[in-house]
Amino acid sequence: MTDTAWIDAALTSARPQAVGALLRYFRDLDTAEEAFQNACLRALKSWPQNGPPRDPASWLIMVGRNAAIDEVRRGRRQEPLPEDDRSISDLDDTEEALAERLDGSHYRDDILRLLFICCHPDLPPTQQIALALRIVSGLTVRQIARAFLVTEAAMEQRITRAKARVADAGVPFETPGAIERSERLAAVAAMIYLIFNEGYSASGDTADTRKPLCEEAIRLARLLLRLFQSEPEIMGLTALLLLQHARADARFDAEGTLILLEDQDRSKWNQKLIAEGLALIDKAMRHRQSGPYQIQAAIAALHSRAERPEDTDWKQIDLLYGALELVQPSPVVTLNRAVAMSKVQGAQAALDMIEPLAPRLSNYFHFFGVRGAFLIQLGRNEEARVAFDRAIALANTSAEAAHIRMHLDRLMRDSKPREKKAKTD
């Protein structure tokens, strides 16, 4: 790697800890970010000459803190800095050791706090995600704007607005108690899941642009898991993201049309990510504290383990969706369960299961896609066509619409009942 690439990676990996600690010192997000930026500029000057520090995060915290304090002093006295400002240039080992001691005990809560302030309930999800990507991940506004497919100016405005709202709300700085910590953890986990979904729900033509969102979500999930190593739900979340992302290269064809799970080329699945996801699920299960992320990861794991679609353990998947319905009742979960049910007990049972959902899912694309697929299996082609027409009207992306159109084309071609193509991805 080149020098600059090395330094970039070091700054990125040190960022959550450094900004988190600086936020604790200054209790102001803008000051903390500015201090970190200053420290990065100094790192770019000093590291190529003096070599990298042993502990980049501590170095950045120390230098950032001193730089910001100088800034405040300078502003107060309106006079230039004294010439012998050695606190910045002469960071020796003792100071580094001190910084390490200062922050070692705090850094878990520092990083958690930094993530947590992005999850403020007043912020709409899109603002939470944008704020986290900017502050915690350090993505540039331009990168975030690109991933969200909006202009840089619009994203700048969104982030500024989110920051103002967070500042007004007051950041909780006291060390959290056990209950509060677990509440923060749950909010942060949900936010990481949102970041992933932003990337994952992209259509074929935008999938590559939005893939970094999935990768960033995985990086944050791993970070969180490193801080809270014995939390089965964080293991489950990380496993879920890894197992889903493992299929990224197989999910779209050359035209950008979504390829369903059972039609995917499974040799394109990333076995390394799958191995890591399965290892995490194994670990999580030992705790015997089930939760929605673990159950979803277990479902994804069963799909990953099937070498061919027909090897899929649908019975087990049906049971897992049943368990998910209990802990997280939602019509969407039931809809997914119905797909598994159709494989185990047939399309009629599955259709019976989803009919009561109609009033609540009357605007949900996937409901009509799944319903149409069940109806084809039952040979009720005219009703299937109506369901697919409705699905196309509700499609969120061009890939979704294209996929349903493919079903319709097949219907037009032959009126015979087709092999089912239910939505399982």
Added chain:
Amino acid sequence: MLYAILCYHDEDFVGSWTKEQDAAVMTKLAVVQEKLHKQGRLGPVARLLPTTAATTLRKENPPLVLDGPYAETKEQLLGFYLVDCKNLDEALDVARDLGAANPGGAYEIRPVGMFAPGGALK
């Protein structure tokens, strides 16, 4: 003498590499490995999954199973090589070669007491 070369590095840092950066490092390391392989000195090489996937068994009575890696340190054990070397100097030479291909972190060089090739593994 067989030497184990244990690869330690900051996991957050290695995890921040882009796919391309990661691949570039792997390509450089492959060159060193190929050289050792041609000399018939290279044993198994492993890159380990992240420490978040690790579990530790403490040999207490009864044994205690803990989540995470054994040591909570800044740098983590990320992989290892088994290399046949005449002595420590030669092992250090190999580690320097590897280090030039993948700077940062540290290699711990440990003489191997017992070695079973485990030929059944593919």
